Every structure is written in C-alpha cells, then in structure tokens.
Amino acid sequence: MKKLKAAIVAVAVAAGTTVAVLPSAHAADTVTIYGGFGDAQADAFQLELDKFGAANGITIKYTKLAAYDTDIRVKVKAGQAPDIGMWPQPGGLLDYASVLEPLDTVVDLPAIQKTLIPGWDKLAVKGGKIYGLPVSANIKSLVWYNPANFAAAGYKVPKTDAELSALTAKIKKDGKGYPWCVGIESGGATGWAATDWLEEYVLRYGGVAQYNDWWKGKIKFNSPLVLKAAAKFADVALTKGNVNGGGKAIAATSFGTTAPLFATDKNKCFMMRQGSFITGFFPDAIKAEYAANNFTHVGVFKLPTPAGATDGVLGGGDLAAAFNANPATKKVMGYILSDKLGQNGTLAVYNSYLSAHKTFPSSLYTNPVTKSIAGYLSSAKAFGFDGSDLSPAIVNATEWTELTNWVSGKKTLAQAFDAIDASWKKV
C-alpha cells in the first residue's frame, strides 16, 4: 500500500507541475496586438501604446507578423489569436467576422465615425455590422522622383497625364536613364504592387461606383473598363525601354527597390509610383536626409489623371479589429481608433504616419511631403480603397499571381483576367 500511495502522490505532483509550468492565459491588464507594420512605424506605434498603457495601467504589446495575411490565419486556427489584429486587407479581415467582435460592442462608434474621413467606416462591414476601422492610412497615388536628377536633366514635374506621357517619352529618348522603376516581387505576395497600378486606373476611368462594383466582383476583370486600365498600366510599365529590363525584371524586382531612383549613372530611373510607406525603403543615407527634412533627393507628386477621367486618389490603411471585448481591449481600441493616435510622439519617430481622421491636426505633419500627402487624402474627389485588399483573400491572392504571370509574359492579359474571374467561383 505504501508503494501505491507513493505512486499516486508522484503522479499528482507531476500533473501539478505540468499545469504550473505552462503559462496560464495572459493577465487581464495585458493587451496584445498583431499587425503588419515594422521598423520605425512599429517603434512609433509601440511608443504611443506604452504612453497610453502607462496612464491606464495596461501593458500593451505590439508584434509584427512576418506575413500578416497568412500568419494571422495560423494564429487564429492555432488558438493564438491576439486581442487586437490590424489587417492591411479589409477583405481578409471580414473572413474572420465570425470570431471577431462587432465594433459597436467594443467602442463608441458614432464618436469615431464623426472624426473619420467619410467612407473609411464602410471598409469592413458584414451583415450591417462594422468589424474594422482604420488606425492609419496610406496613399498609393504617389509618384516619387529625385529632384536632383530632374534638375540635372532639365525635367519638370508633370501636372497632367499628357505631360507625364510626354516626359516618359522624352526621358526614354534622352537616354540618361529609364523613365520608370517598377518592382512587384514580394515573396509569397508577389504581384500585389501590380494590382495597385490597375486600381489607380480603374478608379479614374470608372469612378468610385464602378470601382466598388469591380472589387465586389460585379464587374469582371475581362471587361472593357478593366482592360482599358490594364492597357494604360502596360503603356507605362511594359512599353519597351520604360523600365529597365522590362516585364521580366519587374516580376523579379522587389517592390521596395528604390536604389535606382537615387543613382546617378545611366541605370537610374526617374520616377517610381508607390505608396507613402516607401520612404521606409529608401537607402539609409536618403532616409537620414529625409528624416532631417532635407529634400534634395526626394520629391513626390500625385499620379495625374488621364483627360476625361475622374480625378481620384487610391489609398489603403491598416484596420484594427477586436477578438474580444475585455475592458482592457475596449480601452485600447478606443484609443487607437480615435484621432488621438499619432498625436503622442509617433510623427517624431515615424514622420510618414497618416491619420484617417479629418480632425487630425495637420499642423502635426512637420514633414512637408507628409503634409502634402495628407492634403491629397483629405481633398480627394474620388477616393478608392485598395480594391484587391477588399476582395476575398482567394481572389486577392489569385490576382497577385495572375498579374505576375501577365507582367512577366507567362500569360496573355485575357488568360490572366479569365483566371482571376474564375477565382470568384471559389469564394
């Protein structure tokens, strides 16, 4: 009997230690946030969270997921969902609606909607309920150029689409470099940068209503509107001599490759259309200049609208959603969704931050480039949110792959578009 007792005690002790060792569900005053932004933007975000957390007795931890759209799925399926997730793709966010809290139970919706730029509250809505709202905005319709290189070659910033085409042709003829830098390589997400180009022109040629029908699947890819937009993109990117190395090079070049923009030899490129986040991809020396408000090498203008089309601005943003309605989560959501976010030190660390709130004081944008970008955002006549990011995840991913196939010359435009249209059947 003594032996049996000893054995039972031993087993009980073992079970006890197991439970004690494994970490329990995290404490109530801790909030975890997963998101996609890294480097300076992440540092700035964490800085503000720390300040807010210290004042409210909450520990807030932001973690960057390497590939947000895939990683969050694993996290959720593995039962490791954070308290708050921040999606760059509202369409992807809505896939998770059944495990998310509708925001009306989490935050004071009307107060937030009142300060948001109109339309930004309609991005992640399912069954009449809002599941995600923006914590930051970014503008995609930006053409970056190098003023020093422009001055040396005697080029002027184009104001209209016709001027832009003329400049492109002139650069090509002069042979001092290539007109455009285009790169769409992005590991498993290769191709997303090409979707932006397409969206720019669908938005402009079609206007907001048709644009929205398109990403909802009501207008096909293989339709006159989208084909026209694709032709315009092809005119810029795939015309021989416009981009160093052509379509194959575009598919092999990382979207964040900015070095040729700042080069001075004949391999340089003069213009690069990319979102406001690209400043984080500048070479270190340029980054330092830019942070010090030195604009010798960095300039930006809005991508011009073709004659007769709607003047539009394409943008994106990170949308926060809540996996629970704990008191601490509610508090943090209330803060990051308000126009207060960004006012407590973000811009000093990350000067490209853009708020999606119209009430965000523009005087805080100390960087003139950021300020003018904020101006494009608030003054846009037609604003389009990144359409592929609004589409269901499988359509989005198919669009990435198929546009890559087209740009690299593996498929014709019609074949690629048919494949994307077909992916709607799998939703």
Added chain:
Amino acid sequence: MKDMLTAIEAVFIGISLTIFVYWALDKVTNLLPRRSKKALKPWVFIGPVVLLIGSFIVIPAIQSIRLSFMEEDIDGSTKWVGLENYKSIFGDENFRQMLGNNLLWIAIAPALTVAFGLLIAQLSNQVKPRIEAIIKSTIFMPMTISFVAAATIWRLNFAYAPEGQPQIGLFNAIWTKLGGSPQTWMQIDAFKFNSLLLIVIFIWLNAGFAMVLLSAAIKSVPEDTLEAGRVDGASRSQLFFQIILPQIWPTTLAVFITVLISAMKIFGIVLAMTGGNFGTNVLAQSFYLQYFSYGNTGIAMATVVILMLAIVPVMIYQIRHYRRVEADH
C-alpha cells in the same frame, strides 16, 4: 535574458517530466499481481510511443481524410460537402500543372541524386584517404543546411539585375560575360527550366546523403571479388558495372526510395525560391497556400490526401523491403 531563462526552464522541465512518467508507469505496474504485470510490462515500454504516434500521426491522418470531404469556417465549424473539394481540385488547370511538376520531380530528382552520389562514392574510393575525406565532407555539407538558408545561397546565385547594371549573381555574371543578356532564371518556364533549376538545388542538398550510404556499401564489397575481376583484366568501368554495382544494388534501391519520398514531399525549396509562382508549384506547396493563404481547409486536406495516396505504393514497397531484411536475419 528572460527568453533564455524561460527556454532553459522549459527544456529542463520537459525532459525531466518525461523521464518521470516512465518511472511512474513502471512503479504503478509493479504494484499489480504477477500475471497482469507480465502482460502489461511491454506496454510500459511501448505504450507511450503508441500513444504518441496514435495521437499525433494516425488519428490526425484519418481526420485529415475526413476533412478533405468537408468545408471549414474560420471559427472551426465544418460542413460535409462530399467530393466537392476533389472535383474542384481536378477541375483546376493549376492543379494539373502542379501534378505535372510533381511527376517531373519524381522522374528526375531521385535518379540524378542517386547517380551523382554513386559517381562520387565510387570515384572517391579510388583516391587518397585524406582527399577522400575532404571531398566527402564538401559534398555532404549542404545536407546540414536548412532549406531557407539554401534558398539564400541559391537566390544569390540566381540574382538578377537589369542589363547594364553590375550582376552580383554568379549565374548572370557568367552568362553576361559569355555575351548573353541577364536572365531572371526563376521565371524561365520553357521546358520547365525553372523547375529543373530547383531540382539542381535539391541534388546539391541531397547527393551527399546518397554518397555516404553508397560509399559505405562500396567499401563493404569483398576485396576478393574485385581481385578476381582484376585478374580477368576487367577495366575500371567493367569492375564497377559488373562487380560492384550488382552487389550494392539493394542499398542503391533503398537510398533511391528514401530520396524519392523526399522528392514527392518537396515543399521548402519551392516555397523559398519562387513561392510556387512561374509554374513551379507542387502539391505540398499548394497545401500550404490553400490552407494558410486562402483558408480552404477542405481543399488543402484533399491535396494532402492525394499526396498520401501517391506515397502509399512506395510505403508498401518500403515495408516489404523491411520484411525481407528481417527474414534474412
């Protein structure tokens, strides 16, 4: 520092707990009457493993098969859809292309890997032992490299820069020196060239494995059989093909099967090199995409089931082979 302590703590507790469980099991069975003790003792030794394998391999594999007939929502709720997932897979042109790629891998990669391993094993048996050791280490070294690190190494090899810019990738540097224009190697899908390049990486990684095993087999070929051949005036290649190869054939086959299975399951190299783009997709990579990127659990599981079915014949062969070996003892 805190990370380190947590890690050390976890490692220590995990290992001691396991030892403890075995100890406790033994103690508990010792308390039983003699007869049942004798019957249960083997299970003290084997039971935990059966439990482990059962709950982490066998039951999950069966559940995967079940899931392949279902559709799953993000919150984990499921719905029976019958053969729908299989229909949608076989109706998909991408899938057919993928299957073709898998066949290409199976047809080329194992044979070349084994042939290469054999060549080096045989040649290195004819040089000074010191040189042999160095050569073998070199060929074997990639075997220890993870696919991600291998991908960095080969991405650098295949690196592309547009014409006129300095080429920092070895392939393009040589190619442009020879007068060609820079190539985006991973995009060339004519004659499946990019898949073939991926297979080159596979061979680079695995030839060492084949070499080591085959070299051991070659060294165990009895010297007198070779001597007999030499006396008959056989050339080096005759010695190899008529005397050595027949004797090491069982080993060669075993190595071939092992490499074949890893070629069937190929995933990492494709993920890290192309992400499955440019017509290089394979089954295991598609599982990854379907499950993690698209959230199509059902289709992902159906893909895995197809992969498993393909492996079954190989599995049967492997078990038979093992049985034969057992019988020889």
Added chain:
Amino acid sequence: MSKKKRYIGTTITLSVLAFIWLLPTFGLLITSFREGSQAQITGWWDIFAHPFNQNWTLIAFDQALNKKGLAASFISSFAVTIPATVLPLLFAAYAAYGFTFLRFKGREFLFSAIIGLLVIPIEAALVPVLKMFLSFEKHTGIALSGQYAAAWFVHSAFAMPLAIYIMRNYMMTIPTALIEAARIDGAEDYKIFWRLVLPISVPALASFAIFQFLWVWNDYLIAFVFVGNDHPVLTYTLLSMLGQYGEGWQVVAAGSFISLSVPLFIFFSLQRYFVRGLTAGAVK
C-alpha cells in the same frame, strides 16, 4: 589499400566537383562580411579581383542579430531543438527495448506498422493536431499551441518510425545472453534498460541525436505552425528576411550564416557519428 591503383584524373575530377559544390556557400560567406555599398555593386568574387580594396566588416552580423531579431530566434531554436532531440531518443530507446527484448502479441505487426508510418507527410497531421491542441486547451485550460512543448510532441511523434528502426537494429546486436543473465540475477526490465541496454546503445543514440537535432533545427513548418511568432525560430525569421535585398545581400547572408553555424559546427565536430547514423538507418 596498397593494391588499389590511384588515378590523378579521378582526383582532379573530384576536386572540381567539390569546388563547384562549395562555391555557392563560400560566396554567401564572403558576402556576409562585405560592406553594403560594395556588396550592392559587385559580386563576391570581386575580392579576388581587388583583394586590397575591400572594406571587411561585421556590421551585417550585428544588424542581423540585433535589428532583425536573429539573436532571440537563436535561443528559440535551441529551446525547440534540444528537447525535440532528447525526448524522441528516450521514447524510441524505450520502445526499441520493448520490441527487441520483450515478447508480446502483435509485436511484429505493430513494429511494421510503425515503420510504415515513415512516409506519412507532416502536412497530413498538421491541421488535426492544431485542432487537438485547441480542444485540449478548452477542456484543461492548458495552452500548448504556441509553446515550445507543442513542437516537441509533434517532432517526437514524427521522429519515432526512423528512430525506433535504428535503435532496434542496434539493440538486436546486443547478445541476448547478456540480458538473460541480468534477468536471472533478478534485475527488472526497468533496471536492465537504464543500467545495461541504454549505456551499450550510446553510439546509436548519438548518431540518431545528431540527425534529429539537424532535422529539428532546420525545420520550418512545425515551428511555424506550433510555435509561431511568439518565439520565432531561426528558419522563420530568416524566411521573412528573404527578398529584403534593397540594402544589399550582406544582412540576409549574415543571417543565413548565423543559422548555419550550429549545424556546421555539429557536422564538422561529430562527422563520424553522423555517417554511422546514416549507415545504420538505411543500409541493412
């Protein structure tokens, strides 16, 4: 040996092959020590063209370790790998003992069945195992998913077939008389295993340990799914760095070498066991 003829041509052929084999890795190593501005515009072979014109630096390693988080991943990799090596050894040794020295019904069938599992792809178990961890958590409140322990279990299970096979093959070479003698002396199986069989089996254990260590260290899928980004392992962090060459290749190269350092160290210091383990596993 003296009877063997040696051919200079063979030596040269082999040297060329070895050179080709080594070249890519060598290039990456060189790149990791180069300065960004140089690595961006010249290939690594430039060090031969302009040997005195190079700015050697360790900056890339510093960046990879501290800015890219490889230092923390290094620890995670160890925390996953060590138990995922030791535990399966223990499991397999126990089971192999049972399969070799104990008699019970269905022994051969069970053994063959376990070996047959060798070819079930990990992908086939991934999703249901995730679900299992979740329902375990629901019922017990113990969250395994996201912890190192989750990866230990899965790695242990998938290591079993090969490990048991190798261990049993080895144990079958231990004379049965030895075990019988111990039994006659009154030793229990538990004692025979720990005092007699396990010490004799050290060479086989060592060989398999090296194997398993490398496999786990280099694994991506299991660590990605079961441990994830709370404790990202090296392969995970490195994969997220792939493609970030805007500032040149040197940082990614340095990162790769940090992850390579451990396997290479093990390989070169324990090569003998390594080869023996391979031979024991597949050649019979």
